[in-house]
């Protein structure tokens with residue numbers, strides 16, 4: 001079962017790669033000359049109006065609106081096709097990903113968050129599912145899939161190459177209901193923060209692009225939805241993940257109290273969780289502060305995700321603490 | 329947000345006192361601004377980083393000592409800067425105290441404002457409703473303000489009726505939640521402070537057996553810490569004795585579960601209790617946590633005069649298979665029973681290596697499994713002066729190397745592996761027998777009176793946060809005016825304006841739905857109600 005899990009994951013990563021390439025193709029076709037650009041323009045505006053004025057609370061956008069409504073030449077059709085294939089590949093990869101997580105859980109006879117490898121596996125799965133859910137509500141942002149799949153491939157690559165731990169049982173200290181709550185919440189929050197990070201980066205690119213910046217990274221966001229909608233989506237994701245992260249930290253403290261006798265001890269993982277929490281609180285704050293620009297606020301959110309990554313990967317590699325967890 | 333509008337101080341005649349007051353007031357205004365809060369939050373995150381980069385005394389004091397050894401020049405400098413006690417350092421405290429001052433200064437006025445808003449209700453309608461993000465006009469026959477108010481109230485809006493207008497607001501819970509959230513942060517800080525002032529903790533290694541009981545007094549701890557407001561006599565009275573300890577392991581040697589059984593004596597009663605990792609023993613006024621365990625080999629040494637002494641020594645583990653190392657000392661060995669004279673050069677000690685499972689291959693000097701499947705004790709004997717009278721505190725887990733180096737303590741013979749029950753006769757005819765082992769546990773005993781406050785505050789924090797992030801504050805105003813070109817009887821026009829006060833994309837829909845409901849309620853005659861609705865989006 002453990003070996004099957006590894007194989008499934010390998011195939012899942014390859015499928016994510018396929019999705020990534022297709023998303024990239026969608027971008028590439030889109031950049032073809034003025035015809036495609038002209039053809040695409042009304043469509044983008046349509047998407048922007050749809051996303052901006054109606055929002056997630058509104059009924060789901062019809063999937064056809066952004067992709068086929070425009071009277072397009074073959075080019076646009078082709079990149080829409082690439083996008084569809086990418087989406088299909090992402091769904092297939094997500095199913096394989098679920099398979100990898102489930103078989104790993106069966107092999108270990110427990111939930112899959114006993115070590116950092118499994119944790120990354122689980123959090124990326126949450127990220128994908130969150131991405132697909134957001135997508136059903138706002139198909140217009142499908143193009144962001146390039147960045148989502150890129151982040152997934154990178155994270156899973158790191159998990160497979162750096163963090164891999166053979167299937168094993170849980171340490172006694174990890175056998176606790178609070179631990180399960182703690183880690184599942186942390187994985188959920190991290191997955192959504194991951195998505196928020198991706199939309200945040202694209203927002204920054206897109207905002208730059210809309211200001212007329214045409215040097216390297218900005219044209220990547222040429223096809224992204226309108227920046228205001230992206231920014232709002234970024235905020236939404238963070239506002240959703242932040243209480244979950246707060247709960248993850250609180251339940252971790254309850255667990256730490258039972259296991260070690262103190263609810264908070266500033267070991268490196270706790271310290272970095274605290275840092276992430278404070279940085280994300282800073283983001284929510286900054287966004288509520290009228291004198292702080294939205295772009296500045298989004299930078300704080302991106303910083304927040306970097307601190308999460310530091311906690312996830314850096315701390316396990318660089319520092320030692322009580323979290324008998326990484327399996328390294 | 330705080331709106332301090334009295335700028336009188338700055339414009340008052342430049343008297344000295346006033347300028348000082350103005351300075352103070354300006355400083356306070358700065359400190360309690362959102363921007364400052366943001367900067368301080370950032371500083372707080374930044375200030376916490378060294379706490380993960382450098383070893384911390386309260387996490388692992390040994391690591392700090394190791395750091396001092398490795399960086400003898402740098403470490404004292406870092407130490408003076410507080411790098412090894414980041415979270416107790418003055419600069420860390422400065423950041424969070426400023427932040428919390430800012431927080432209180434920010435949140436109190438907001439609480440007053442919010443309470444007033446709750447009491448007074450939404451303010452009057454702006455003059456030009458059509459400028460609001462949402463706007464609609466409905467023709468109304470009656471122009472009945474009270475009926476509109478009733479409809480809004482039924483939909484749980486907070487409504488204030490003024491002549492000709494209705495002002496309504498919804499989503500006060502957002503601000504309530506936000507205020508709760510910020511206050512609960514203060515609660516957490518208070519709980520943490522209370523815990524560090526009135527809390528205490530101690531660590532104690534406890535070997536199984538009634539001869540190794542432990543009572544809760546400071547002298548009996550291996551290591552302890554008292555909060556500044558705790559006195560040694562404040563510790564609750566109880567005694568513990570380890571009755572049994574059970575550790576289970578997987579075939580790989582990874583631990584599966586632990587269970588410690590202790591006899592607890594408190595207030596004249598005695599009872600037995602089990603506890604384990606993740607399930608501490610909760611006593612009145614203290615909790616007992618299991619944080620370590622190991623084996624304590626037992627040996628019997630019979631000296632030249634035929635006097636036997638039994639020694640039990642806890643051996644700390646040196647690897648995950650519970651290969652353990654420690655020492656036995658017999659400072660009272662070879663005392664002449666007739667004269668009572670102590671030969672200072674005939675004290676005896678053994679250095680031991682204990683393997684709960686000796687490997688088949690005898691050359692491996694590490695245990696191959698943490699369970700006692702085939703236990704073996706490797707002893708090295710020493711005789712001479714243990715150097716115990718020098719008054720220098722010594723580790724109980726190793727011999728005094730200076731005594732060995734100076735030749736005062738001499739190794740006797742080679743090392744000797746012993747199985748349980750085996751006897752080793754030394755060159756002077758004295759014997760040592762390996763009797764077996766007893767389990768030992770390392771307990772952390774703690775009391776933190778702030779814990780519950782922190783827990784409750786964290787609960788409030790979460791609820792407040794959810795209310796604040798999910799809540800949407802919005803206002804609606806209705807103004808009834810007689811229709812300007814009305815040819816029909818007494819018809820009037822209701823203008824409706826909507827203002828989302830927070831980011832709320834769904835507001836347009838809600839507004840449209842509300843307008844629809846008003847129309848349905850109002851339009852009683854055959855007039856097709858006119859309507860213009862704005863679709864532009866309002867942000868904050």
Ligand code: HEM
Nearest residue numbers: 281284285288329360361362365430431434506509513796
């Ligand atoms: C310990 C420090 C603080 C933390 C961790 C913190 C955290 C947060 C978080 C996470 C939010 C967004 C969630 C929500 O709306 O409830 C928020 C909102 C807010 N905070 Fe703070 N805060 C802190 C200090 C302060 C201070 C010092 C001020 C005043 C200057 C302040 C004023 C506000 C305001 C006005 C909002 C609401 C913004 C809005 O949505 O309209 N906070 N805070």
